Amino acid sequence: MSISSILREAGPSVSTPPQPAIRATGVRRVFGETVALDGVDVMVEPGEIYGFLGPNGAGKTTLVRVLTTLLRPSAGSAVVAGADVVRDTEAVRYRIGVALQEASLDPGQTGRELLDLQASLFAIPRAIARVRVAELISLVDLGDAIDRRVGTYSGGMRRRLDLALALVHDPEVLFLDEPTTGLDPVSRRQIWDEVRRLNREQGLTVFLTTQYLEEADELADRVGIIANGRIVAEGTPDELKRTIGRDVVVAQIEGDVAAARAALEALPDVESVRTAGEELTAVVSDGPAAVPGIAVALNEIAHVRVTQLSFRRPSLDDVFLEVTGARIAGAAAAPAGDPPHTPHNAYPNARAGGSPR
Numbered sequence: 001m002s003i004s005s006i007l008r009e010a011g012p013s014v015s016t017p018p019q020p021a022i023r024a025t026g027v028r029r030v031f032g033e034t035v036a037l038d039g040v041d042v043m044v045e046p047g048e049i050y051g052f053l054g055p056n057g058a059g060k061t062t063l064v065r066v067l068t069t070l071l072r073p074s075a076g077s078a079v080v081a082g083a084d085v086v087r088d089t090e091a092v093r094y095r096i097g098v099a100l101q102e103a104s105l106d107p108g109q110t111g112r113e114l115l116d117l118q119a120s121l122f123a124i125p126r127a128i129a130r131v132r133v134a135e136l137i138s139l140v141d142l143g144d145a146i147d148r149r150v151g152t153y154s155g156g157m158r159r160r161l162d163l164a165l166a167l168v169h170d171p172e173v174l175f176l177d178e179p180t181t182g183l184d185p186v187s188r189r190q191i192w193d194e195v196r197r198l199n200r201e202q203g204l205t206v207f208l209t210t211q212y213l214e215e216a217d218e219l220a221d222r223v224g225i226i227a228n229g230r231i232v233a234e235g236t237p238d239e240l241k242r243t244i245g246r247d248v249v250v251a252q253i254e255g256d257v258a259a260a261r262a263a264l265e266a267l268p269d270v271e272s273v274r275t276a277g278e279e280l281t282a283v284v285s286d287g288p289a290a291v292p293g294i295a296v297a298l299n300e301i302a303h304v305r306v307t308q309l310s311f312r313r314p315s316l317d318d319v320f321l322e323v324t325g326a327r328i329a330g331a332a333a334a335p336a337g338d339p340p341h342t343p344h345n346a347y348p349n350a351r352a353g354g355s356p357r
Helices: 003-012 059-069 089-095 111-121 126-140 143-147 156-165 185-202 211-217 235-244 257-265 289-300 318-325
Strands: 022-031 034-044 050-054 075-080 095-097 173-177 205-209 222-229 230-235 248-254 268-275 281-286 305-312
Touching: 022 059, 022 111, 022 248, 034 059, 034 222, 050 059, 050 111, 050 211, 059 173, 059 205, 089 095, 089 230, 089 305, 111 126, 111 143, 111 156, 111 205, 143 268, 156 185, 156 235, 185 211, 185 248, 211 257, 211 318, 222 289, 230 318, 235 318, 248 257, 248 289, 257 268, 257 281, 257 289, 268 318, 281 318, 289 305
Parallel strands: 050 205, 050 222, 095 173, 173 205
Antiparallel strands: 022 034, 022 075, 222 230, 248 281, 248 305, 268 281
């Protein structure tokens, strides 16, 4: 018998429809006069990796808290793993794994002790728990550190342990909130590889919020972008890139940005122009052919100094800039009007890390 089936018997009984893994319909969340979510619709199919992006204050953290039962929606509904997040809260918590942005781990315990504790909180039989803990110790690759106190762990080691804790009970849906923030490139790649493996080999559905656009591009089957509490773009990474155009020409300048933008917008080959500081991004049909004309327009018409000029294929960063008017930069912050960050132990009967009992 699998861990999932054991927990189905131990936990509350609800019927689980085969699809979708996550369905949010018209979800609205208000804090006083601040509207954090304004009628959000999200559908995630079983076995998908869904990347969720948004500028700071857009509402992405609020939606994650609603889907993981930390917040009740002010209006609308959400079903996760076949259970309603308001009516069947306990059922949702048995069926999801959660690794939030800040791991709330007891520094006085060892990694192994926390994994054992998590298994006991989910009432996993001891023999099965031993096997599962051994699998997860291998997964996170902490070596001898697994028997050291967590207070001695680096930030990256805490991240990997928190991922293992979220997986102890073999969840159907895994929520990862900024899973690789602060990790070195090698550790980040290791987390990516494990997320892919869990998704492909076990069919695990993953809801991923990230500030790394490369991470969403690498991992996500589909991406949703939220701004001002609404979903403003959604699709596969390739679909979203195709909405921007075929090529992108990027110019770094010194001088009058408004004049430079006007000069570029007047060119017949330029479809649109966006600015970010002294950087201008022009969407064109043929990058190599457009570069000479852009250089001339900037120098001879706008009379600005061009410090760098290049072309490339569109990226998710271009999509993000197009639909939100901003670039992702730095670590995520709580959306305006949100309550302070809620640690793992905000759940009743909470575990040491990952998702609640």
